[in-house]
Amino acid sequence: MKQLSIFIENKGGTLIRVLDLLSKAGIQIIASTVSDTQDFGIYRVLCNQPQAAFLMLKEAGINVQLTDVFAISIDDQPGRAAQAVEQISAAGVSILYLYSFLWKGKGVLVFRVDKQDVALSTIHTADMTQLTTSDFA
DSSP states (O other): OEEEEEEEESSTTHHHHHHHHHHHTTOOEEEEEEEEOSSEEEEEEEESOHHHHHHHHHHTTOEEEEEEOEEEEEESSTTHHHHHHHHHHHTTOOEEEEEEEEETTEEEEEEEESOHHHHHHHHHHTTOEEOOGGGGO
């Protein structure tokens, strides 16, 4: 799954500019998270049209990258996220970052890893449900 990683300065108006551009282009945000440092933030976005959003933001002069991430659906029960992370970690995969949200009564874990091929194999072997952008249409 492709995620937008948008680098924004920590000053008033920068996030709203990105949100306005996405809105005017008809891009639907599925989930997002912001992490920050002292000088800038990284706005990570899952959306319905990642390639179109990437090109539009680049054209507008926004510092953006398309990043490969995994999204898996899990039961919305205590401990289920920990079990999924434990299975992936036990395969020797480091999760670089993770965020989650609820969708249609299920938990969704979105994460980036250091070993994509091993993570993919683990997801399939453990019968985890991998999601794609089209699953959110």
